Amino acid sequence: MKTTNKQNKFTLTKLAQLFALGGLALNMTACSLDQASDANKHNGETVYDFAPPKPAPGSEQYSMLSHDRERWMNEQGEVVSLRGVNLGNWLMLEMWMFDNGGNPVGEGIEDQCTFEGKLEERFGAEERARLMDVYRDNFITTRDWDIMQEAGFNLIRLPFPYQLIEDANNPMTLRDDAWQYLDQAIAEAKSRNMWVVLDLHGAAGAQGWEHHSGCAGKNEYWDGDNAADNQARTAWLWQQIATRYKAEPAVAGYGVLNEPWGTDAETLAENVTELYHAIREVDTDHIVILPGHNSGIDAYGDPKDAGMTNVAFEMHFYPGIFGWGEIGYDVHRDWLTCGQNGTTGVCEWDEKIRELDTPFLIGEMQPWTGLGEQGGAITRATFDRYNELSWAATAWSYKVMTINGGQGNGTWGYVTNKGERLLAKASTWSCSGWDTTLSDACETPSKVVTPTDTDQTFYLIVKSGSLGGNQDIRIDDLELVAQSSGENVLQNSAFDTASDWIEWSATDASPADDNLTPEVGYMADGNGILRITANGNFANGGVYQAVQLTGGESYLLSGSFVDAGSSDTWAEIYLLPAAPENGTDISAAAMPRIDLNNDSLEDIEAYFAGMSAIEYEVNEPVKSALTASEPADIFNFPNAPQDLTLEKTAEGMSLVWTGVSDATYNVYRTTSSGSNYQLVAEGLEAEMYLDTTTAEGVTYYYIVTADNGEESYASNEVATEIFYASIPGLIEAEHFSGQSGFQVEDTQDEGGGQNLGYTDPGDTLTYNVEVAEAGEYTVSLRIASSGGSEGIAFSMNGTNVGSISVPDTGDWQNWTTISTTVTLAAGEQELQLTALGGAWNLNWMQFEKN
Known part of the structure; x- marks a missing residue:
């Protein structure tokens, strides 16, 4: 036994x-x-x-x-399944968490240091400290603790900067109010049977160059004349914290350094071991959390060998983010179910952790962003899987504010400020010539929204405009229906008459002076509609009416709209709490912006104080999944098809594979082995497929998956004959044999087809080529760029053969041809293009012998 x-x-x-x-x-x-x-x-x-x-x-x-x-x-000998969330942007600030746009709180304010520095520069040290208290007193309140408890979270990771505890101007001296917010957080958590990880997110000097270490670009915890002092101050700081909380059961552990990646893994392990021993001089009971390097935890070895006991390791795992695949089902499936062979993903880490006999904390993860309804199931499955392995986990992050508000497909915040103000949108850039219902709008389809928690007057605004092209937008049967009663709260929804709608101009003080013509009750095919037209000049505006909304009620916008031959035109429908003003444009912004550089002290204080009153939108799919009595019904996928073969026939490329029971099949194709697969057939019931859409001169790679409502891992990959592009000759950009960083998109260049874009420095393209004759060639590239860049370097079989800069063509689809000369050897070779700078698109390149 x-x-x-x-x-x-x-x-x-x-x-x-x-x-x-x-x-x-x-x-x-x-x-x-x-x-x-x-x-x-x-x-x-x-x-x-x-x-x-x-x-x-x-x-x-x-x-x-x-x-x-x-x-x-716990002390009763039970295994505790810890699942929780980070309280980012409360005690430790990250500017993107105020909004994901540029300069969310003012130009040049990029981190905690510049945030507080600007307040002190403008208003003095005393006012800066007071304003920070106003912010912290309102950003997280009892309401937030209750929401976290309702979600079933029992672990809170609490990021804080060293200067919350230590007087930054008097090293190794406690602030008079040193324990105000840590005590408050621990008390709130303890009253709800939650544990708290105290996470030193920003150490003295900053433990990495990143903004989330407090001061971007410093890294003076590891480098510079003050490194030793900063490390000593951090050891002292942890001794003060340990002295304060050594008997506190609500503290789950001490997270001694967050993402300390400004040094190598060995130096990190040595320093953290010293911090451990400093803590143990005071506190022998609490778990000390050893942070992993971005290269892993191997540098620590077995903690017992270093004399460390009662410790845990910490790593941050972000499937689908930061270059780890793409957001979606596949990347989370691969990670949580250990990959096609069952040995990678969490299984690889589980083996490592069990060999070390040490608990594990996933201090940061983000399993719901960008996943919409599916985000709930994947989040629940992630927590369940981690807890099954006895791992603790905290998602980043509890709350993220955005100017537009709303969850959309899931922001990084479990809660965000309420949005849902842009109800539907289409534009000629996304789908010229649309004729559809609002529920099928090509850019922003309508959905059920809950705009307000209290009874309130809102304004339903129909907005359309153009950049100077022809504009003709037609809207009909517009209704905003309360879901509990079925009542339509709009008047004259069918636009049968000219009543109930007020004309408004976003460009002029009077609608009579602008270039837009809204016509309520315009007769078309015997029925009244709303028609908005303009011809030849910039235009922007529309019509609106007031609506009375019930607090907590959900509403659905319905109707239809048509683009009747417009160009460079948009059509949008908003629901806003204030009427539009003539001469002022509107947006979906759900909360005001603040500029710490220029706004008054009173305005800044009001913005900070208002944080406690902002209406929230909780990620309901995540909440429902976390609080459900049953696990998520996900990752129940079938086995992968086996023995995929390919044969070239007179009719096309014939694919055959071994079947899987109770599943249909999807076929994917790419021109780059192992990546960028495009779906070419789905829902196949037979174990075969004939691809008749291949082109001459292109190498194609295929995989097949099984689908029972969830998709399996892929079959083996098969390929057509390897094609070598001829030089001299023309090479289409998308016919690469390998690539890193690019995306394929439809082109607006003459001749149509596709181009490559979304270029960043260091991205690469690889092509198999056969050079007919050695010598000098002119290579011409079809390029589009918004801004220009250092351009492109060319290499053959790893040897540099030339480079070219990319001019600013004025737009991503404004194409021009540029040329340079390269000297090439003869024969079959590998041509590689490397982006020296980003911001360019490529449609094709042509080589001509000089």
């Missing part, structure tokens, strides 16, 4: 605790507890074949946490 499986080990030190629980029944006859012989088999350690009790997440007893092997344990 004894086992060597580390997942099931349990040490003798917990045996008495289990008996004390009264819920454990051991069959002493059937399962011998021969301690001596067992210890001989396990290097002196007694190991039993049962695991400690693991209550459902949130039902564990609330007490001080410690570790037992890879598990987070």
Whole structure:
């Protein structure tokens, strides 16, 4: 009955605790507890074949946490499933969390240092400190703690900067109000049976160059004349924190340094070990969390070998983000289910953690952003999977504010300020000539919205405009329907008469002076409609009416709109809490902007104070999934198709594979092995497919997946004959054999087809080419660029053969041809283009022998 499986080990030190629980029944006859012989088999350690009790997440007893092997344990000997969220942008500021646009709080304000520095520069140190208290007192309040509790979170990671505790002007001196906010957070968490990880997000001197270390570009924790002093101050700081909280059971652990990537992994491990010993001089009980490097945790070795006990490792995992694949089902499936072979993803990390017998904290992750309704299931599956492995996890982040507000497909915030103000939109750039319902709008389709928590007057605004082209937009049967009663709250929804709608101009003080002509009740095919026209000049405006909305009520906008031959034109419908003003444009902005450089002290204080009153929008799919009694029904995908083969026939490329039961099939194709697959057929019931759409002179790669409502891993990849593009000759940009960083898009260049874009420095394109004759060639490139750049370097078989800069062509689809000369050797070779600078699109390139 004894086992060597580390997942099931349990040490003798917990045996008495289990008996004390009264819920454990051991069959002493059937399962011998021969301690001596067992210890001989396990290097002196007694190991039993049962695991400690693991209550459902949130039902564990609330007490001080410690570790037992890879598990987070409470004092009652229960495994605790820790799942929670970060309180980013409360005590430690990151500017993007005020809005994801440029300069969200003012030009040049990029981090905590410049934020507080600007306040002190303008208003003095005393006022700066007071304003920061106003902000912190209102950004997170009891309302927020209640929302986190309602979501079922039981772990809060609390990022804070060192200067919240230490007087930055008097090193190793506590501020008079040093414990104000940590005490407050711990008290709020404790009253709700939540644990708190104290996360030093910004150490003295900054532990990395990134803005989230407090002061962007410094890294003086590791480099410079003050590095030793900054490290000593950090050890002192942790001793003060440990002295304060050494007996506090609500503290789950001490996160000694967040993302300390300004040094190498070995130096990091050495310094963190020193911080551990400094803490242990004061506090022998709390878990000390050892931060991983961006290269991993291997530099630490086994913590026990360094004399460290009761520690946990921390890493941050962001599938689909920061270059880790793309946001979507696939990347999370691969990560959580361990990849096609079952050995990668979380399984690889689980093996490492169990070998080290050390708990694990995923201190940051983001499993819902950009995933819409599916974000809830993936978030629940992520927490469940991590807890199944005994990992703790906290998502980044609880709250993110945006100017436009709303969750959309899921922002980085579990909550954001209420938005839903742009109800529907189409434009000729996205779908010229549209004729559709608002629910199928090509750019922003209408959806059910809940605009306000209190009874309030809003304004339904129909807006259309053009950049000077012909404009003719037609709208009909516009209704805004309360979902509980079915009542349409709009008047004259069918535009049968000219009443109830007020004309408005975004460009002029009077609608009579602008270039726009809205016609309410315009007769078309015998029916009244709303027609908005302009011809030949810039125009922007429309019509609106007031509507009375009920607090907490949900509404759905419906109707139809038509583009009747417009160009450079848009049509948008908004729901805003204030009427539009003539001469002023509108937007979906749901909260005001603030400019710390120029706004008055009174305006800045009002903005900070207003944080507590902002109406929230919670990510409902995530909330529903987290609080559901059953796990998420996701990642129940079929097996991958096997034995995919390809044969070239007179009719096309014939694909055949071995079938999978109870599934249909999807076929994907690419011109770059292993990446950029495009769906060419879906829902196939037969185990075969004939591709008749291939072009001569292109190498194609294929994979097939099975689909039962969820998609399987891919089959083996098969390819057509490898094609070598001829030089001299023309090479289409999208016919690469490999690439890094580019995206394929439809082109507006003459001849149509596709181009490559979204270029960043360092991106690469690879082509198989055959040079007919050695010598000098002129290479011409069809380029479009908004801004221009250093351009492109060319290499053959790894040897540089030339480069060319890219001019500013004025727009991403304003095309021109540029040329340079290169000297090439003869024969089959690999041509690589490397982006020296970004901001260019490529349609084709042509080589001519000089």
